[in-house]
Amino acid sequence: MDTTVGTNSQTYSKSKVKKKRNKKNTIIYIILTLFAIVNAYPIVWMVINSFKSEQEFAVNQFGFPSEFVLENYVSAWNTANFGVLFKNSIFICLAATLITVFIGALASYFLARFSFKMNKIVYTLFLFGMLIPIHATLVPMFILIRNLGLLNSSVTLLFPYIAFNLPITIFILTSFMKAFPKDIEESAIMDGCGIFRIFWSIILPMSRPALATVVILNFINNWNEFSFALVLINDPNLQTLPLGLASFAGQFTTDYGAQMAGLTMTLVPILAFYLLLEKEIVKGMTAGAVKG
Protein backbone atom coordinates (compact mmCIF):
# COMPACT_ATOMS: atom_id res chain seq x y z
CA MET A 1 0.00 0.00 0.00
CA ASP A 2 2.65 2.40 1.11
CA THR A 3 4.79 1.66 -1.89
CA THR A 4 1.99 2.40 -4.33
CA VAL A 5 1.41 5.77 -2.78
CA GLY A 6 5.11 6.41 -2.92
CA THR A 7 5.34 5.68 -6.62
CA ASN A 8 2.25 7.70 -7.27
CA SER A 9 3.57 10.78 -5.55
CA GLN A 10 6.89 10.23 -7.26
CA THR A 11 5.38 10.19 -10.72
CA TYR A 12 3.28 13.12 -9.72
CA SER A 13 6.30 15.14 -8.63
CA LYS A 14 8.22 14.06 -11.72
CA SER A 15 5.54 15.37 -14.02
CA LYS A 16 5.37 18.52 -11.93
CA VAL A 17 9.11 19.01 -12.35
CA LYS A 18 8.74 18.43 -16.05
CA LYS A 19 5.92 20.95 -16.25
CA LYS A 20 7.97 23.46 -14.33
CA ARG A 21 10.92 22.91 -16.63
CA ASN A 22 8.72 23.32 -19.69
CA LYS A 23 7.41 26.58 -18.34
CA LYS A 24 10.94 27.74 -17.67
CA ASN A 25 12.06 26.79 -21.16
CA THR A 26 9.17 28.70 -22.66
CA ILE A 27 10.23 31.83 -20.79
CA ILE A 28 13.81 31.34 -21.94
CA TYR A 29 12.69 30.96 -25.54
CA ILE A 30 10.63 34.12 -25.27
CA ILE A 31 13.62 36.09 -23.97
CA LEU A 32 15.94 34.66 -26.62
CA THR A 33 13.44 35.40 -29.37
CA LEU A 34 13.10 38.98 -28.19
CA PHE A 35 16.87 39.28 -28.21
CA ALA A 36 17.03 37.88 -31.73
CA ILE A 37 14.35 40.28 -32.95
CA VAL A 38 16.10 43.30 -31.48
CA ASN A 39 19.33 42.12 -33.06
CA ALA A 40 18.10 41.29 -36.52
CA TYR A 41 15.06 43.45 -37.10
CA PRO A 42 16.81 46.78 -37.75
CA ILE A 43 18.71 45.13 -40.60
CA VAL A 44 15.70 43.20 -41.92
CA TRP A 45 13.59 46.37 -41.78
CA MET A 46 16.19 48.23 -43.80
CA VAL A 47 16.61 45.51 -46.43
CA ILE A 48 12.85 45.08 -46.94
CA ASN A 49 12.25 48.80 -47.23
CA SER A 50 14.99 49.18 -49.79
CA PHE A 51 12.60 47.46 -52.23
CA LYS A 52 9.72 49.87 -51.64
CA SER A 53 8.90 52.96 -53.61
CA GLU A 54 9.06 56.28 -51.78
CA GLN A 55 5.27 56.46 -51.50
CA GLU A 56 4.98 53.00 -50.12
CA PHE A 57 7.73 53.56 -47.57
CA ALA A 58 5.82 56.56 -46.25
CA VAL A 59 2.62 54.60 -45.63
CA ASN A 60 3.66 51.00 -45.14
CA GLN A 61 6.95 50.51 -43.32
CA PHE A 62 6.37 47.25 -41.59
CA GLY A 63 4.86 44.98 -44.24
CA PHE A 64 6.44 43.35 -47.23
CA PRO A 65 6.55 45.55 -50.33
CA SER A 66 3.42 45.21 -52.48
CA GLU A 67 5.78 44.98 -55.43
CA PHE A 68 9.54 44.80 -55.45
CA VAL A 69 10.87 48.05 -56.84
CA LEU A 70 14.47 48.08 -58.03
CA GLU A 71 14.46 51.80 -58.76
CA ASN A 72 16.32 52.55 -55.51
CA TYR A 73 19.11 50.24 -56.55
CA VAL A 74 19.45 51.81 -59.95
CA SER A 75 19.59 55.29 -58.50
CA ALA A 76 22.09 54.28 -55.77
CA TRP A 77 24.29 52.51 -58.28
CA ASN A 78 24.32 55.50 -60.62
CA THR A 79 24.53 58.45 -58.25
CA ALA A 80 26.84 56.91 -55.65
CA ASN A 81 29.15 55.31 -58.17
CA PHE A 82 28.83 51.92 -56.52
CA GLY A 83 30.68 50.08 -59.24
CA VAL A 84 33.82 52.09 -58.55
CA LEU A 85 33.40 51.81 -54.78
CA PHE A 86 33.09 48.04 -55.00
CA LYS A 87 36.15 47.76 -57.19
CA ASN A 88 38.22 49.93 -54.81
CA SER A 89 37.07 48.08 -51.72
CA ILE A 90 37.79 44.67 -53.21
CA PHE A 91 41.23 45.68 -54.43
CA ILE A 92 42.28 47.31 -51.13
CA CYS A 93 40.87 44.44 -49.08
CA LEU A 94 42.51 41.68 -51.07
CA ALA A 95 45.87 43.37 -51.47
CA ALA A 96 46.14 44.47 -47.83
CA THR A 97 45.00 41.08 -46.56
CA LEU A 98 47.43 39.11 -48.75
CA ILE A 99 50.43 41.28 -47.89
CA THR A 100 49.61 41.40 -44.17
CA VAL A 101 49.15 37.67 -43.90
CA PHE A 102 52.25 36.86 -45.93
CA ILE A 103 54.72 39.17 -44.18
CA GLY A 104 52.99 38.50 -40.87
CA ALA A 105 53.38 34.74 -41.33
CA LEU A 106 57.03 35.14 -42.25
CA ALA A 107 57.71 37.22 -39.14
CA SER A 108 55.69 34.83 -36.98
CA TYR A 109 57.74 31.89 -38.26
CA PHE A 110 60.95 33.44 -37.00
CA LEU A 111 59.37 34.67 -33.77
CA ALA A 112 57.84 31.28 -33.03
CA ARG A 113 60.52 28.89 -34.20
CA PHE A 114 63.87 30.61 -33.59
CA SER A 115 65.51 31.87 -30.45
CA PHE A 116 67.55 35.02 -30.91
CA LYS A 117 68.44 38.01 -28.79
CA MET A 118 65.73 40.44 -29.89
CA ASN A 119 62.95 37.87 -30.14
CA LYS A 120 61.00 38.86 -27.02
CA ILE A 121 61.41 42.58 -27.65
CA VAL A 122 60.21 42.40 -31.24
CA TYR A 123 57.23 40.25 -30.28
CA THR A 124 56.21 42.61 -27.45
CA LEU A 125 56.59 45.58 -29.78
CA PHE A 126 54.14 43.99 -32.20
CA LEU A 127 51.67 43.14 -29.45
CA PHE A 128 51.81 46.71 -28.18
CA GLY A 129 50.11 47.69 -31.45
CA MET A 130 46.88 46.13 -30.21
CA LEU A 131 46.74 48.78 -27.48
CA ILE A 132 47.24 51.79 -29.76
CA PRO A 133 43.95 53.65 -30.19
CA ILE A 134 43.81 54.08 -33.96
CA HIS A 135 42.28 57.54 -33.70
CA ALA A 136 45.28 58.82 -31.83
CA THR A 137 47.25 58.21 -35.02
CA LEU A 138 44.91 59.88 -37.51
CA VAL A 139 46.62 63.27 -37.44
CA PRO A 140 50.24 62.07 -37.58
CA MET A 141 49.24 59.44 -40.16
CA PHE A 142 47.76 62.12 -42.39
CA ILE A 143 50.94 64.21 -42.12
CA LEU A 144 53.19 61.21 -42.71
CA ILE A 145 51.28 60.04 -45.76
CA ARG A 146 51.18 63.59 -47.11
CA ASN A 147 54.92 64.01 -46.61
CA LEU A 148 55.54 60.75 -48.42
CA GLY A 149 53.43 62.08 -51.30
CA LEU A 150 51.02 59.17 -50.96
CA LEU A 151 47.74 61.01 -50.34
CA ASN A 152 44.93 60.06 -52.71
CA SER A 153 46.45 57.17 -54.56
CA SER A 154 45.04 53.73 -55.14
CA VAL A 155 47.57 52.19 -52.73
CA THR A 156 47.40 54.81 -49.93
CA LEU A 157 45.19 52.79 -47.63
CA LEU A 158 47.36 49.69 -47.89
CA PHE A 159 50.00 51.14 -45.57
CA PRO A 160 47.89 51.88 -42.48
CA TYR A 161 45.74 48.80 -43.05
CA ILE A 162 48.76 46.50 -43.16
CA ALA A 163 50.49 48.19 -40.22
CA PHE A 164 47.47 48.05 -37.93
CA ASN A 165 46.47 44.49 -38.76
CA LEU A 166 49.95 43.07 -38.28
CA PRO A 167 49.78 42.89 -34.46
CA ILE A 168 46.73 40.61 -34.26
CA THR A 169 47.93 38.60 -37.29
CA ILE A 170 51.33 37.98 -35.73
CA PHE A 171 49.79 37.26 -32.34
CA ILE A 172 47.50 34.55 -33.71
CA LEU A 173 50.04 32.98 -36.05
CA THR A 174 52.92 32.98 -33.57
CA SER A 175 50.95 31.25 -30.86
CA PHE A 176 49.76 28.68 -33.41
CA MET A 177 53.23 27.99 -34.82
CA LYS A 178 54.79 27.73 -31.35
CA ALA A 179 52.71 24.62 -30.71
CA PHE A 180 54.32 22.55 -33.51
CA PRO A 181 56.73 19.84 -32.29
CA LYS A 182 60.40 20.72 -32.52
CA ASP A 183 61.48 17.73 -34.60
CA ILE A 184 59.66 18.81 -37.76
CA GLU A 185 62.41 21.18 -38.69
CA GLU A 186 65.13 18.86 -37.53
CA SER A 187 64.16 16.14 -39.94
CA ALA A 188 63.72 18.72 -42.70
CA ILE A 189 67.19 20.09 -42.09
CA MET A 190 68.51 16.52 -42.23
CA ASP A 191 66.93 16.27 -45.65
CA GLY A 192 68.83 19.39 -46.66
CA CYS A 193 65.96 21.91 -46.57
CA GLY A 194 66.81 25.60 -46.24
CA ILE A 195 65.17 27.87 -43.68
CA PHE A 196 62.82 29.52 -46.17
CA ARG A 197 62.04 26.22 -47.82
CA ILE A 198 60.88 24.91 -44.43
CA PHE A 199 58.67 27.97 -44.04
CA TRP A 200 57.12 27.62 -47.46
CA SER A 201 56.57 23.89 -47.71
CA ILE A 202 56.16 22.79 -44.10
CA ILE A 203 55.19 25.58 -41.72
CA LEU A 204 52.74 27.43 -44.00
CA PRO A 205 50.73 24.32 -44.97
CA MET A 206 50.64 23.23 -41.34
CA SER A 207 49.33 26.63 -40.26
CA ARG A 208 46.34 26.48 -42.58
CA PRO A 209 43.63 26.74 -39.88
CA ALA A 210 45.26 29.77 -38.26
CA LEU A 211 45.89 31.31 -41.68
CA ALA A 212 42.20 30.99 -42.48
CA THR A 213 41.36 32.79 -39.25
CA VAL A 214 43.69 35.71 -39.90
CA VAL A 215 42.70 36.05 -43.56
CA ILE A 216 39.05 36.38 -42.54
CA LEU A 217 39.81 38.75 -39.71
CA ASN A 218 41.95 40.97 -41.94
CA PHE A 219 39.36 40.94 -44.67
CA ILE A 220 36.51 42.03 -42.40
CA ASN A 221 38.60 44.72 -40.72
CA ASN A 222 39.68 46.16 -44.04
CA TRP A 223 36.25 45.89 -45.64
CA ASN A 224 34.66 47.87 -42.81
CA GLU A 225 37.40 50.40 -42.07
CA PHE A 226 36.31 54.02 -42.19
CA SER A 227 38.53 56.47 -40.26
CA PHE A 228 41.75 56.15 -42.24
CA ALA A 229 39.82 56.25 -45.50
CA LEU A 230 38.05 59.41 -44.34
CA VAL A 231 41.29 61.19 -43.53
CA LEU A 232 43.50 59.93 -46.34
CA ILE A 233 41.20 59.76 -49.36
CA ASN A 234 39.41 62.72 -50.96
CA ASP A 235 39.14 61.62 -54.55
CA PRO A 236 35.64 60.14 -55.13
CA ASN A 237 37.18 57.68 -57.59
CA LEU A 238 39.39 56.19 -54.89
CA GLN A 239 36.83 55.92 -52.10
CA THR A 240 36.05 52.60 -50.48
CA LEU A 241 32.49 51.43 -49.80
CA PRO A 242 32.07 52.72 -46.20
CA LEU A 243 33.46 56.12 -47.12
CA GLY A 244 31.40 56.32 -50.32
CA LEU A 245 28.25 55.31 -48.46
CA ALA A 246 28.79 57.92 -45.76
CA SER A 247 29.33 60.74 -48.23
CA PHE A 248 26.43 59.58 -50.36
CA ALA A 249 24.12 59.62 -47.33
CA GLY A 250 25.46 63.04 -46.43
CA GLN A 251 24.61 64.39 -49.87
CA PHE A 252 21.24 62.77 -50.44
CA THR A 253 19.92 63.00 -46.91
CA THR A 254 16.29 62.58 -47.81
CA ASP A 255 16.57 59.88 -50.44
CA TYR A 256 15.96 57.07 -47.94
CA GLY A 257 15.24 54.47 -50.60
CA ALA A 258 18.55 54.91 -52.36
CA GLN A 259 20.38 54.98 -49.03
CA MET A 260 18.82 51.70 -48.01
CA ALA A 261 19.61 50.16 -51.38
CA GLY A 262 23.25 51.23 -51.04
CA LEU A 263 23.41 49.88 -47.50
CA THR A 264 21.91 46.58 -48.60
CA MET A 265 24.43 46.21 -51.39
CA THR A 266 27.30 46.79 -48.96
CA LEU A 267 25.78 44.49 -46.42
CA VAL A 268 24.99 41.46 -48.54
CA PRO A 269 28.54 40.31 -49.40
CA ILE A 270 29.72 40.48 -45.80
CA LEU A 271 26.55 38.83 -44.52
CA ALA A 272 26.85 35.98 -47.01
CA PHE A 273 30.50 35.61 -46.06
CA TYR A 274 29.50 35.48 -42.39
CA LEU A 275 26.79 32.86 -42.81
CA LEU A 276 29.13 30.74 -44.91
CA LEU A 277 32.15 30.85 -42.63
CA GLU A 278 30.55 31.63 -39.30
CA LYS A 279 32.75 29.38 -37.20
CA GLU A 280 36.00 30.74 -38.58
CA ILE A 281 34.82 34.35 -38.38
CA VAL A 282 33.75 34.04 -34.78
CA LYS A 283 37.09 32.45 -33.97
CA GLY A 284 38.99 35.24 -35.68
CA MET A 285 37.03 38.13 -34.26
CA THR A 286 37.26 36.85 -30.71
CA ALA A 287 40.91 35.78 -30.93
CA GLY A 288 42.14 39.17 -29.81
CA ALA A 289 39.85 39.01 -26.82
CA VAL A 290 41.16 35.84 -25.32
CA LYS A 291 44.76 36.88 -25.49
CA GLY A 292 44.77 37.71 -21.75
Added chain:
Amino acid sequence: MHLAKNKQMAITFGLFPALLIYMIFAIYPILQSFYYSFMEWDGFSDMTYVGLSNFKELFQDPLFWNSAKNNIYVVLASVLGQVPIALFIALLLNRKLKGSKIFRTIGFMPVVLSTVVISLTWSLIYNSQDGMINELLRAVGLGALAQNWLGDTQWSMIAVCVTVVWQFVGLYLIIFLAALQNVPEEVLEAARMDGANEWTTTWKITIPMIWETILVAIILCIAGSLRTFDLIYVMTHGGPSHSTDVMALYMFNETFSNLQYGYGSAVSVVIFFFSLLLIFIVTKLLGRKMI
Protein backbone atom coordinates in the same frame (compact mmCIF):
# COMPACT_ATOMS: atom_id res chain seq x y z
CA MET B 1 79.74 29.28 -37.64
CA HIS B 2 78.74 29.49 -41.24
CA LEU B 3 75.32 28.08 -40.41
CA ALA B 4 74.81 30.51 -37.52
CA LYS B 5 75.63 33.45 -39.76
CA ASN B 6 73.17 32.18 -42.32
CA LYS B 7 70.51 31.88 -39.66
CA GLN B 8 71.11 35.41 -38.44
CA MET B 9 70.67 36.72 -41.95
CA ALA B 10 67.54 34.71 -42.53
CA ILE B 11 66.01 36.05 -39.33
CA THR B 12 66.80 39.64 -40.24
CA PHE B 13 65.47 39.12 -43.73
CA GLY B 14 62.29 37.43 -42.50
CA LEU B 15 61.38 40.02 -39.90
CA PHE B 16 62.34 42.99 -42.01
CA PRO B 17 59.21 43.58 -44.15
CA ALA B 18 56.72 43.33 -41.28
CA LEU B 19 58.86 45.33 -38.90
CA LEU B 20 59.53 48.05 -41.47
CA ILE B 21 55.87 48.72 -42.30
CA TYR B 22 54.82 48.42 -38.67
CA MET B 23 57.48 50.82 -37.41
CA ILE B 24 56.84 53.44 -40.08
CA PHE B 25 53.04 53.36 -40.12
CA ALA B 26 52.10 52.42 -36.55
CA ILE B 27 54.88 53.27 -34.09
CA TYR B 28 56.35 56.32 -35.80
CA PRO B 29 53.00 58.19 -36.03
CA ILE B 30 52.49 57.77 -32.29
CA LEU B 31 55.94 59.17 -31.57
CA GLN B 32 55.35 61.97 -34.06
CA SER B 33 52.14 62.99 -32.34
CA PHE B 34 54.13 63.53 -29.12
CA TYR B 35 56.46 65.79 -31.04
CA TYR B 36 53.71 67.76 -32.81
CA SER B 37 51.82 68.21 -29.56
CA PHE B 38 54.46 70.73 -28.44
CA MET B 39 54.12 72.77 -31.61
CA GLU B 40 51.80 75.33 -33.00
CA TRP B 41 51.21 74.37 -36.58
CA ASP B 42 48.52 74.87 -39.19
CA GLY B 43 49.83 71.87 -41.13
CA PHE B 44 51.42 73.87 -43.94
CA SER B 45 53.62 76.74 -42.80
CA ASP B 46 56.54 76.45 -40.35
CA MET B 47 56.05 74.99 -36.90
CA THR B 48 56.74 76.99 -33.78
CA TYR B 49 57.62 75.37 -30.48
CA VAL B 50 55.11 76.37 -27.81
CA GLY B 51 55.94 73.97 -24.99
CA LEU B 52 52.95 72.80 -23.03
CA SER B 53 50.61 75.55 -24.12
CA ASN B 54 48.54 73.19 -26.31
CA PHE B 55 47.84 71.03 -23.29
CA LYS B 56 47.08 74.07 -21.14
CA GLU B 57 44.62 75.34 -23.71
CA LEU B 58 43.13 71.88 -24.06
CA PHE B 59 42.46 71.46 -20.37
CA GLN B 60 40.85 74.89 -20.23
CA ASP B 61 38.53 74.25 -23.14
CA PRO B 62 35.03 73.42 -21.89
CA LEU B 63 34.33 71.74 -25.24
CA PHE B 64 37.12 69.26 -24.58
CA TRP B 65 35.70 68.41 -21.16
CA ASN B 66 32.28 68.10 -22.72
CA SER B 67 33.65 65.57 -25.22
CA ALA B 68 35.46 63.70 -22.43
CA LYS B 69 32.21 63.57 -20.45
CA ASN B 70 30.34 62.18 -23.45
CA ASN B 71 33.10 59.65 -23.92
CA ILE B 72 32.58 58.51 -20.34
CA TYR B 73 28.86 58.12 -21.10
CA VAL B 74 29.71 55.83 -24.00
CA VAL B 75 32.08 53.84 -21.78
CA LEU B 76 29.44 53.51 -19.07
CA ALA B 77 26.72 52.54 -21.51
CA SER B 78 28.99 49.89 -23.01
CA VAL B 79 30.19 48.43 -19.74
CA LEU B 80 26.80 48.52 -18.03
CA GLY B 81 24.82 47.63 -21.14
CA GLN B 82 26.87 45.24 -23.25
CA VAL B 83 28.45 43.14 -20.53
CA PRO B 84 25.35 42.30 -18.42
CA ILE B 85 23.09 41.70 -21.43
CA ALA B 86 25.73 39.53 -23.09
CA LEU B 87 26.31 37.57 -19.90
CA PHE B 88 22.61 37.03 -19.33
CA ILE B 89 21.96 35.80 -22.87
CA ALA B 90 25.10 33.65 -22.76
CA LEU B 91 23.89 31.97 -19.57
CA LEU B 92 20.58 31.21 -21.26
CA LEU B 93 22.23 29.93 -24.43
CA ASN B 94 24.60 27.77 -22.42
CA ARG B 95 21.69 25.54 -21.41
CA LYS B 96 22.02 23.89 -24.80
CA LEU B 97 18.41 24.23 -25.75
CA LYS B 98 17.26 23.30 -29.21
CA GLY B 99 18.00 26.02 -31.76
CA SER B 100 20.54 27.83 -29.62
CA LYS B 101 22.91 27.91 -32.57
CA ILE B 102 20.51 30.13 -34.52
CA PHE B 103 20.31 32.60 -31.66
CA ARG B 104 24.09 32.66 -31.50
CA THR B 105 24.38 33.32 -35.23
CA ILE B 106 21.87 36.19 -35.07
CA GLY B 107 23.46 37.51 -31.90
CA PHE B 108 26.91 37.86 -33.39
CA MET B 109 25.75 39.27 -36.73
CA PRO B 110 25.99 43.01 -35.94
CA VAL B 111 29.64 42.58 -34.99
CA VAL B 112 30.68 41.75 -38.55
CA LEU B 113 28.84 44.67 -40.10
CA SER B 114 30.59 47.89 -40.99
CA THR B 115 30.09 50.68 -38.49
CA VAL B 116 29.06 52.96 -41.33
CA VAL B 117 26.28 50.58 -42.36
CA ILE B 118 25.11 50.37 -38.75
CA SER B 119 25.22 54.13 -38.23
CA LEU B 120 23.27 54.88 -41.37
CA THR B 121 20.70 52.18 -40.67
CA TRP B 122 20.13 53.47 -37.15
CA SER B 123 19.97 57.04 -38.42
CA LEU B 124 17.05 55.94 -40.57
CA ILE B 125 15.50 54.14 -37.61
CA TYR B 126 15.78 57.29 -35.48
CA ASN B 127 14.61 59.56 -38.30
CA SER B 128 12.28 62.22 -36.96
CA GLN B 129 9.64 61.81 -39.68
CA ASP B 130 9.55 58.33 -41.16
CA GLY B 131 11.87 56.59 -38.73
CA MET B 132 10.98 53.12 -37.53
CA ILE B 133 10.77 54.06 -33.86
CA ASN B 134 8.41 56.97 -34.40
CA GLU B 135 6.28 54.90 -36.78
CA LEU B 136 6.10 52.12 -34.20
CA LEU B 137 5.08 54.58 -31.49
CA ARG B 138 2.36 55.98 -33.75
CA ALA B 139 1.17 52.50 -34.66
CA VAL B 140 0.53 51.64 -31.01
CA GLY B 141 -1.10 54.99 -30.29
CA LEU B 142 1.85 56.55 -28.51
CA GLY B 143 2.50 59.06 -31.27
CA ALA B 144 2.87 61.79 -28.67
CA LEU B 145 6.15 60.20 -27.59
CA ALA B 146 7.66 60.47 -31.07
CA GLN B 147 10.87 62.46 -30.95
CA ASN B 148 13.56 63.87 -33.13
CA TRP B 149 15.85 61.32 -31.49
CA LEU B 150 19.15 62.40 -32.97
CA GLY B 151 18.27 66.07 -33.31
CA ASP B 152 17.24 66.72 -29.73
CA THR B 153 20.08 67.39 -27.26
CA GLN B 154 18.10 65.61 -24.59
CA TRP B 155 17.87 62.36 -26.55
CA SER B 156 20.83 62.34 -28.91
CA MET B 157 23.38 60.82 -26.53
CA ILE B 158 20.93 58.16 -25.35
CA ALA B 159 20.12 57.27 -28.95
CA VAL B 160 23.80 56.97 -29.84
CA CYS B 161 24.50 54.82 -26.76
CA VAL B 162 21.68 52.42 -27.64
CA THR B 163 23.29 51.86 -31.03
CA VAL B 164 26.72 51.37 -29.48
CA VAL B 165 25.33 48.73 -27.13
CA TRP B 166 23.45 47.03 -29.97
CA GLN B 167 26.55 46.85 -32.13
CA PHE B 168 28.80 44.95 -29.74
CA VAL B 169 26.62 42.84 -27.45
CA GLY B 170 27.28 39.90 -29.79
CA LEU B 171 31.03 40.05 -29.36
CA TYR B 172 30.84 39.68 -25.59
CA LEU B 173 28.10 37.10 -25.93
CA ILE B 174 30.44 34.86 -27.90
CA ILE B 175 33.34 35.49 -25.53
CA PHE B 176 31.19 34.55 -22.53
CA LEU B 177 29.77 31.48 -24.27
CA ALA B 178 33.28 30.18 -24.96
CA ALA B 179 34.21 30.71 -21.31
CA LEU B 180 31.02 29.05 -20.07
CA GLN B 181 31.72 25.98 -22.13
CA ASN B 182 34.97 25.56 -20.24
CA VAL B 183 33.29 25.43 -16.85
CA PRO B 184 33.59 21.75 -15.91
CA GLU B 185 30.24 20.00 -15.70
CA GLU B 186 31.34 17.96 -12.65
CA VAL B 187 31.67 21.06 -10.47
CA LEU B 188 28.13 22.15 -11.27
CA GLU B 189 26.90 18.61 -10.82
CA ALA B 190 28.51 18.41 -7.38
CA ALA B 191 26.89 21.67 -6.35
CA ARG B 192 23.49 20.41 -7.49
CA MET B 193 23.99 17.20 -5.49
CA ASP B 194 24.58 19.38 -2.44
CA GLY B 195 21.18 20.91 -3.06
CA ALA B 196 22.24 24.22 -4.53
CA ASN B 197 19.58 25.64 -6.82
CA GLU B 198 20.27 27.15 -10.19
CA TRP B 199 20.40 30.70 -8.90
CA THR B 200 23.07 29.82 -6.36
CA THR B 201 25.17 27.74 -8.76
CA THR B 202 25.14 30.58 -11.26
CA TRP B 203 26.14 33.25 -8.76
CA LYS B 204 28.45 31.23 -6.55
CA ILE B 205 30.12 28.95 -9.06
CA THR B 206 29.64 29.81 -12.72
CA ILE B 207 30.25 33.55 -12.50
CA PRO B 208 33.31 33.33 -10.21
CA MET B 209 34.73 30.67 -12.55
CA ILE B 210 34.49 32.93 -15.59
CA TRP B 211 35.37 36.11 -13.67
CA GLU B 212 38.67 36.39 -15.49
CA THR B 213 36.83 36.48 -18.81
CA ILE B 214 34.35 39.04 -17.53
CA LEU B 215 37.29 41.21 -16.57
CA VAL B 216 38.84 40.89 -20.01
CA ALA B 217 35.46 41.74 -21.56
CA ILE B 218 35.15 44.88 -19.43
CA ILE B 219 38.63 46.02 -20.43
CA LEU B 220 37.90 45.39 -24.10
CA CYS B 221 34.66 47.25 -23.67
CA ILE B 222 36.39 50.30 -22.23
CA ALA B 223 39.14 50.30 -24.82
CA GLY B 224 36.59 49.86 -27.60
CA SER B 225 34.23 52.57 -26.45
CA LEU B 226 37.05 55.08 -26.00
CA ARG B 227 37.73 54.57 -29.67
CA THR B 228 34.20 55.46 -30.71
CA PHE B 229 34.49 57.72 -33.66
CA ASP B 230 33.06 56.33 -36.91
CA LEU B 231 29.64 55.70 -35.44
CA ILE B 232 29.15 59.20 -34.07
CA TYR B 233 30.87 60.88 -37.00
CA VAL B 234 28.33 59.34 -39.35
CA MET B 235 25.25 59.50 -37.12
CA THR B 236 25.41 63.01 -35.66
CA HIS B 237 28.82 64.48 -36.40
CA GLY B 238 28.94 65.36 -32.71
CA GLY B 239 25.78 67.44 -32.85
CA PRO B 240 23.33 68.83 -32.08
CA SER B 241 25.34 71.59 -30.37
CA HIS B 242 28.12 69.22 -29.28
CA SER B 243 25.76 66.99 -27.32
CA THR B 244 27.34 63.83 -28.79
CA ASP B 245 30.88 65.09 -29.25
CA VAL B 246 33.51 62.58 -28.12
CA MET B 247 37.26 63.07 -27.76
CA ALA B 248 38.26 61.53 -31.07
CA LEU B 249 35.69 63.67 -32.87
CA TYR B 250 36.83 66.79 -31.04
CA MET B 251 40.36 65.99 -32.16
CA PHE B 252 39.25 65.43 -35.73
CA ASN B 253 37.40 68.72 -35.93
CA GLU B 254 40.13 70.77 -34.27
CA THR B 255 42.71 69.33 -36.62
CA PHE B 256 41.04 69.08 -39.97
CA SER B 257 38.34 71.74 -39.77
CA ASN B 258 40.21 74.33 -37.70
CA LEU B 259 43.62 73.36 -39.08
CA GLN B 260 45.35 73.12 -35.73
CA TYR B 261 47.66 70.18 -36.24
CA GLY B 262 49.70 70.77 -33.11
CA TYR B 263 46.65 71.13 -30.96
CA GLY B 264 45.01 68.07 -32.53
CA SER B 265 48.14 66.05 -31.81
CA ALA B 266 47.97 67.13 -28.19
CA VAL B 267 44.43 65.73 -28.07
CA SER B 268 45.72 62.48 -29.63
CA VAL B 269 48.34 62.18 -26.92
CA VAL B 270 45.73 62.76 -24.23
CA ILE B 271 43.45 60.09 -25.77
CA PHE B 272 46.36 57.67 -25.90
CA PHE B 273 47.26 58.11 -22.23
CA PHE B 274 43.68 58.33 -21.12
CA SER B 275 42.86 54.90 -22.56
CA LEU B 276 46.02 53.30 -21.18
CA LEU B 277 45.27 54.83 -17.77
CA LEU B 278 41.65 53.70 -17.72
CA ILE B 279 42.59 50.15 -18.69
CA PHE B 280 45.28 50.13 -16.01
CA ILE B 281 42.91 51.38 -13.29
CA VAL B 282 40.20 48.89 -14.14
CA THR B 283 42.65 45.99 -14.22
CA LYS B 284 43.91 46.98 -10.77
CA LEU B 285 40.46 47.57 -9.28
CA LEU B 286 38.72 44.48 -10.56
CA GLY B 287 41.80 42.34 -10.28
CA ARG B 288 42.00 43.01 -6.56
CA LYS B 289 38.36 42.37 -5.89
CA MET B 290 38.70 39.00 -7.54
CA ILE B 291 41.21 37.70 -4.97
